[in-house]
Structures are given as C-alpha cells and as structure tokens.
Amino acid sequence: MPSNVIHLPRPREARDPAKPIGLFIRIGRNQHRELLHLLAEGERGFNGLIIDAPYAYRHRELIAEARQRGFEVILDPKTQAMATPGGHTPTLSELPWALDRPHRVDDFDGVEGRTRADQIAEFTVENKFTQILGPTRLLQSPNDPWLRRDISAMSLVRASLDRLDARILLGYTLCLPIQVLRDPIQRRAMVAAITDAPFDALWLRVENFGSDATGDKMAAYIDACRDFHPLGVPLIADHVGGLAGLGLLAFGAVSGIAHGIALLEGFKASHWRREPRSGSGGGSGTRIYIPELDLLMKRRDAEAFLNSSTRIRGRFGCRDTHCCQRGLQDMLNRPARHFLHQRSRQIEGLSGVPRSLRVNHYLEEHVRRVSDEVAAVTSSSSLSESLRKRFHKKQGSISRFRQAMGHLSNSIPVGSTAIPLVQSIGRVRDQK
Secondary structure (H helix, E strand, O other): OOOOOOOOOOOHHHHOOOOOOEEEEEEOOOOHHHHHHHHHOOOOOOOEEEEEHHHOOOOHHHHHHHHHOOOEEEEEOOHHHHOOOOOOOOOHHHOOOOOOOOOOHHHHOHHHHHHHHHHHHHHHHHOOOOEEEOOOOEOOOOOOHHHHHHHHHHHHHHHHHHHOOOOOEEEEEEEEEHHHHHOHHHHHHHHHHHOOOOOOEEEEEEEOEEOOOOHHHHHHHHHHHHHHHHHOOOEEEEOOOHHHHHHHHHOOOOOEEEEEOOOOOEEOOHHHHOOOOOOOOOOOOOOEEEHHHOEEEOHHHHHHHHOOOHHHHHHHOOOOOOOOOOOHHHHHHOHHHHHHHHHHHHHHHHHOOOHHHHHHHHHHHHHHHHHHHHHHHHOOOOOOHHHHHHHHHHHHHHHHHHHHHHHHHHHOOOOOOOOOOOOOOOOOOOOO
C-alpha cells in the first residue's frame, strides 16, 4: 500500500486544526503598483503590509485597497534608524516626530516625549493604519538607557491612541544584537523589563540574523523565543525569510515572519552606527527568486544561470501560470510578482499542515528538496566558473544547515509554541 495513505482513525495530534501562521510584507518606495495589481487579482497569501512612514502618502491608494480587502496595514515610524548617525536621513527628518539630527534619549522626556507620542498616534490615525510598530530603538544590552525610554514611549503612544478612540494594535519591536538574544541572562532581563509595557504583538529584529542563518543560530533563536512565549502575545520574526524564516514557523518559535519583496530578509545595523559617506546609499534592485534553490539572484546572474542549459531552464524557470503566465519571461520581468506568489504559497502550504507535523514537513518538503536541488545544480557542466563556485559554496552551507535542522528536530525538547496571530481588535473608525 502506498506510504502516503493515512489509516483511520488518525491520531489526535494529526486531527487538530492547523494553527494559522503569518507573513507580513515590507513595501518599498516604488512597490505599491505591483501590490495593487496583486490585490486586484485576489492575492490572499499574506496577512499584512508594513509601510515606512515617509511613504505613507505615496502609498495611500495601496493602504485604502488593503484595508478594504481585510489586510493589516502597519506603520513603521522609523524611530530605530532616526536614533543612529547612519540611519538618520533628510527624508526621515521631515516626519513630524523627527529632528534635524539623530534622536537622543532626552528627546523623549517630559513634554517633548508626550508631543512625539501624540504626533506618531495622530499620523497613524490620519493615514488609516490598522497597526503600528511602536517607537523603539536598537538596544545594546538590558542596561541600554533607551530601553526604559522605549517602554515609556510605548505607554505614551498607547495613551494617545486611546484619547483618539483609535482601536489600533500596537507592536513592540525589540531590536537587539544576536549576541544579546543568545545570552540567557541578558535575554531574560529584556523579557522582564518589557513585561509591563503595553503591546499586542512582539516583533523581534535581530542583528546579524536572517535568511542566511546557520544551523547554530537557528537553534539559538528557537531556544530564545521560548522565553518570550509567556508574554502571551504573537511573536513576529522581522527581517527574516527563506529557509530560516520557514524553519522558525515550522518549529513554532514565532507566529509569523516579515520581510521585503526579495529584499530585507536579514538585518544588519553596521551602517547605522557610522556616519554616512558622501555618495553612499541606494539599494539594489529587486532580485530574482528561485524557490527550488532558496536563492535570490541579481537579474544578470539569474539570466546567465537560467540560460546556461535547456535542462536548467526547464527545471528552474517558473512554470506557475498564476504568477508567470509567460514563464521565464515574466519571472525575469516581473520579479516582485513572482516572489510574492511563490513565498505566499510556501506559507500557505506550511500553515495548512497540523502543527505537530510541521517540522517533518519543513525538513522533507523544503530543506531536503533545496539541498538535493543545489547538489544537482553544482554538478552541472554547463555552469560558468563563477556560478560553479557560488553553487559549490551554497552546497556546503545547505548541507550543514540540513544536518543541523535534522539534529535539532530530534534533540530539541518539547516546549511552548508561539501563540497564533490575531487580527486587529478594531479598526480606525471610518470617517463619514
């Protein structure tokens, strides 16, 4: 009898309904147009959109359309970047709660602090967001002077929203280095400090962690998340994608993940800490996503790879007509659409698996498949020398990652899981 036949009655853990998991998309300055097309076509594979405060007006049509279709629309006030020499920009300085220099701790004391909280709350309501990431900063330790100020600022924003009668969910973004997250003493001190702060969800933005995370970082992140579960709110891994993001969801460490459109799948803050250099800045263009290889490639490299042989083109060129009706041509020319559709299907597939079976599903359907495909590509004789070196390096890293995840699945003790996401308890009251 085929091995995929399920004998009845099924075990209780296999009959439990799957718990929903979340995907939140960070929208870049010019990515609203593609999102509007996707929403019009009925895309439902993500939970919400995160919009940077400077783009709120530019993305007003997207905000209205997303709200109408029941998506969360989340404001990022960019306070973390504002408090650093390299993150503060002329564009950010135009926001009501900004200054013409990086924020200092005392800028959120007394009347000034209440004023900035009011400005953030009013901006959130005026632009019809359903959630907000509260005004927090990049921390260096539990003794960082910003920590207590962040907690106070969260309370002030909550009070401002209440005065405006705005039923908007408030997220606490805990932004810290991976070294602090991995240290049980420092991590638990952070948890204890924020326990009394007002927030409806906790967003983790961890420096030097993302889609390229190694097995040991994954194990440390998953273990760390368990200290946050008793807070009783959904836990979102911000700036995390790829196999790492799917793994955090599969192991129940987090309730959802957030990243950009083929961008922002990892978080580094080194550029925030140094003064910007003249002529620096500007991001890379949207890359081409190859889901079978868990790989994002610059268009030039993707074209070279996909055209290296008929076999590779047939194997890795997109054949999903829902996102790429013209196959490889659309995959290259509409990379944002291709990426969003493929990532959404990955999340939907994992969400549809009962929680007790997700780790095995993740290992077999994602990690093993990617590992096998990378190994097959590496042996291809049609690759250029530069691509061969790239895939040889990828083969080594995914092989180690596969072994680590397999070991983790067998050794990690049964523990808590992140609570499921909840939709906003209310909306900004529509103005007639």
